Amino acid sequence: MLPGKVPPEVLEKIVFDRLGVNDERVIMKSGVGIDAAAIDFGDSVLxxxxxxxxxxxxxIGFYAVNVNANDVATFGAKPKWFLVTILLPENADEELLEKIMEDMHKSAERLGISIVGGHTEVxxxxxxxxxxxTMxxxxxxxxxxxxxxxxPGDVIILTKGAGIEGTSIIATENEEELKKVFGKELVENAKRFLQKISVVKEALxxxxxxVHAMHDPTEGGIANGFHEMADAAGVGFRVYYEKIPIAEETxxxxxxxxLDPLALISSGSLLIAAPPEKAEKVVEAIRRKGIEVAIVGEFLEDNNVKVIVKDGKEIPLKRPETDEIWKLF
Incomplete structure (x- = not known):
């Protein structure tokens, strides 16, 4: 298998029928395109x-808190408690661990999250x-x-644009090379995409x-995100390339x-399935918070139709086999 997420067909074959006992309190459990579990706790859901x-x-500590918080927020839930396992390479020094913990601490404080446990080892x-x-x-x-x-008929809303997290990673990991090509200003702007990673505000x-569903596209970018939402719901989709925001830096x-920006890791983007009568209200409410947002397509009844319209032509949008970011590692 290629680096990145295990393909859906492998998950279906090996993982999803080996999940222990069924529990009637589990409202939502693992599945393709499903990023979190929901457990009945009476008046509330965990x-x-x-x-x-x-x-x-x-x-890495910043990403760990925010990426996990995003998944919880897409269920309409306020992220509250975080557990973390930190695996350090051999010969790592205390400074590395301190930097990871400081990043996690500050990120958790900003989102009102308590770090409540975990494990750390070399x-x-x-x-x-x-x-x-684990959030x-x-x-x-x-x-x-x-x-x-x-x-079917739901409007697909996308916040911020394609490749948000990937843009920050590429600029940070290849800073000196890219400054020689594009100059300092563009690279510094691209690095600051890190500040856009959280989708908690717009999700809530x-x-x-x-709205009917939300999903934060991570590995495989928004292209994979469209597929994951459609697969989870048993629907198809049509999206419009010209309507998808792609920043100049990206x-x-x-x-x-x-690299293909549509298949580049995209934490910081949020995909929303909204009923048509509520779509504009959602867009305007998010926009009022200063967050870029666009209507980019619609979900379809035929689950065999998964297409993108580009230059006036409708073509299949293939599921990425792996995230574009891995080409750089």
Whole structure:
């Protein structure tokens, strides 16, 4: 298998039928395109998710908190409690651990999250640190949003644009090379995409208005995100390339390294399936918070139709086999 997420067909074949006992309190459990579990706690629902950070070394603690918080927020839940496993490479010094913890501490403070437990070790065979987070959040039962709730006719809303996280990673990890090509200003702007990683604010706004599903596209970018939402709901989709925001920094870095921005890791983007009558209200509410947002397509009844319209032509949008970021490692 290629680096990155295990393909959906392999998950279906090996993983999803080996999940222990069924528990009637589990409202939502593992599945393709489903980023968190939802567990019935009476009047409220506990939302839990787990994600590793493997493709970045700088700011890895920041990514760990925010990426996991995003998954919880897409269920309409407020992220509250975080557990983390930190795997350090051999010969790592205390300074590395301190930097990871400081980044996590500051990120958690900003989002009102408590770091409540985990595990830390030096691991044989690693050449970079790996941080694996588990985030827990809480939402009232009648306000829960699920990943698989998209319906035919729903409008697809995208916040911020394509390749948000990937843009920051590429600029940070290849800073000196890129400054020689594009100059300091563009590279510094691209590095600051790190500040856009959280989708908690816009997710909670959309959930309050009332939407059918939300998803934060990570590995495989927004192209994979469209597929994951559609697969989870058993629907198709049509998206429009010209309507998808792609920042100048993202476009130029992707052109330089010959990467597809639609398949570039995109934490910081949020995909929303909204009923048509609520779509504009969601867009305006998010825009009022200073967050870029656009309507980029619609979900379809025919689950065999998964297409993108580009230059007036409708063509299949293939699911990325792996994230574009791995081409640089």
């Amino acid at each position: 939302v839990a998710t787990s994600d590793p950070i493997t493709g970045a070394e700088k700011h 691991t044989v065979g690693l050449n970079r640190p790996i941080v694996i987070g 827990l959040g809480e939402v009232k039962k009648d306000q829960l949003v699920t990943s698989n709730g998209a319906k 706004i959309a959930a309050k208005i009332g 476009r130029k870095l992707c052109e330089h390294f010959q």
